[in-house]
Amino acid sequence: MSHPLRLGIAGLGTIGAALVHIIQSTDNRLSVSSLRTVEITGVTARTRNKERDFSLDGITWFEDASSLAVSEDIDVFVELIGGDEGPARESVEKALQAGKHVVTANKALLAKHGVALAKLAEEKQVSLNYEAAVAGGIPIIKTMREAMSGNKVNRVYGIMNGTCNYILTRMEDEKITFEDCLKDAQRLGYAEADPTFDIGGHDTAHKLSLLTSLAFGCEVSFSSIYLEGIEEITLSDIEAANTLGYRIKLLGVAQETESGIEQRVHPAMVSKESAIGQVSSVTNAVAVEADQVGSLLLSGPGAGGKATASAVVGDIADIARGLKVPVFGRPCASLKPYERARMRLHEGGYYIALDLLDKPGAFAGVATRMAERDISLKSVVQNQRGKEVDGIKNQAQHVVIITHETTEKAISEALESLINDGNVVGKPKMIRIEKLD
């Protein structure tokens, strides 16, 4: 145990650079706390001759990730390349195959190939650590995989995409449209040039798929996630939510139901008073509800080089300390197949906003269609006649309905009937209300 732990780092972007800084810092906290010297022996990155604010003296440069992954001179392969195929997947597989421990921040890779990689790690008796892959610097993997060992999880949910939360927070605070917020987020570097991956909820879904496996002891099943992004959230939804005591957040939620495990990513109304409702801007937060510990909430920075590198360092320290923990919290052989809950059986309250033709009986029709499906209404707000709705002057009335607990099936059938009745202008908006304690 006394020989140094040797790292090979693939990828020297923001996270890689922050990682090198931590390990090269003079006080070397990592070595102190893990009781073992940790050093970087090899690196690789896209460009070799680039100005960097740290020295690579004494560190071997590798031309590609895969040759670093199998180098005799490393014990741990740190994958910070990204992407669910290509060099990232290839190098991680090679590293595990060669009996190297792997630390990765790559949610896409694990969401797609997590179980296969976990099997390989298990077979080779090495670690596959991925704290940085979910909610950046927040130690949610360690919490669920280790600290909550005695618990049966009922639900895990969270705000796991800073871009979306930044946009939704600004829309609420400053009454700026989705499009303008997105532009600002891009200018400030909080959103990519192609923002689809974030605002469409895919990024959240990648992270959620890993938490689901840890929570319920099942295989990772990214493709089964019900997915809805925040693209269609308007200022009028945000304002209606506000009036009703809610905020709109992009949540990832996994919960056990009678028909299987629900995995869903969608904008949700959460109480302003709830802990998750108070998580603003780029901050992330994950809550876990379990039979023993009750409800835990962890919040902090979900992105950024230093915060993410902090999580990578924690993973490396665990390897230095000799910690052996199954990749998804239990041996691969005992991971249950993922059993998908039917989204139509989802139960909860709903926010419905629709524009109704201003003619006799139109409103009564709405009430009737809801009643037919046993949907009881908690509140109904009807704007004044002829009011300008979302910038368009029309002759419709804007109606906002909050329902009591019902099913997705009932709601979608009721909305379908309403549309068929011909009194609804445009498309009704439906946002799920997440029930929180």
Add this chain to the structure above:
Amino acid sequence: MSHPLRLGIAGLGTIGAALVHIIQSTDNRLSVSSLRTVEITGVTARTRNKERDFSLDGITWFEDASSLAVSEDIDVFVELIGGDEGPARESVEKALQAGKHVVTANKALLAKHGVALAKLAEEKQVSLNYEAAVAGGIPIIKTMREAMSGNKVNRVYGIMNGTCNYILTRMEDEKITFEDCLKDAQRLGYAEADPTFDIGGHDTAHKLSLLTSLAFGCEVSFSSIYLEGIEEITLSDIEAANTLGYRIKLLGVAQETESGIEQRVHPAMVSKESAIGQVSSVTNAVAVEADQVGSLLLSGPGAGGKATASAVVGDIADIARGLKVPVFGRPCASLKPYERARMRLHEGGYYIALDLLDKPGAFAGVATRMAERDISLKSVVQNQRGKEVDGIKNQAQHVVIITHETTEKAISEALESLINDGNVVGKPKMIRIEKLD
């Protein structure tokens, strides 16, 4: 590694009973997640013949904790007795001496003898785990001791006593006096018959002393903690805080300053908008600010049998997995001596409430005394003349002052001068404002 991990449990109160339930549950999650069978081989408790809702069949009963601690038939000694001396200390020492791993929920014991016990554990190469000792079910020890390995902590603070937070929350929400809230807390089992330990801040200080050591790599120094309880918080303080955008919380805070490490437990004004300001009732929360990860916040149940047992199980699982981590995050030899910051050098904003004789120049005197010490005022609220203050009709004016950042020395000197001036009725009230990002 394949022989079962054998536990000896000393203490079968609420936590002990919850622990037995988790380990005896049919799905045995602990064994699954730690890849090793975990079983209870010995127990001891105050009363042997007591009705219990679990079976002790096949488990050896020991007459006292110390003989259980050294039993050949256990690998891990779980101390749930409590108290900083007597059987708890004796049995933990004997267990470590005999080369047994120890898991304890005993904050008082570790606050007083933590370093000596850590040295013993280190010498015997066994674990001494204490997740349950701080903030119940919240994995703050694991987070600081393992996940934050690459970080330099700047400040750690939190709400770590449910009784105090319950009282302060009810005072605010229901305008009930401190005394009445305390009575209710006692009736509901949230407060002990002798509540001094909780409301005087001692319990919070025990917990803080352990976090300080983890945060700053120094020896535990409980006796150096600046301590002030919530006994003197009145409804009028709570209302003034509310008006000014604050809430009053009993905080434990440790932070690095130029003159050393500040450790303080006192009622503090925190912004209503802050995450810590929104932690209500018996919930606990701990925040850590560090150079790499930024600011993390963990919240959840700080007490209760099941939640605390969940933390104990996490500690046992770590031992089952073979995790070796230094008791206070680094080898005892490298723990720095605790260097106490001078409280008079503490910097922050202050809330001052005082009753001032209604005579010419009295108010100007306050302003002058503050200005003499370079204390600049952020806001001053003066109640109408002759107003009833805290139920007493008097001729005084109630003045509430919020200062900008200044020092403890300046404030206490200014207050002293004011008292000497003879215009202040009764004792001025001073509450520190905790600066949060």
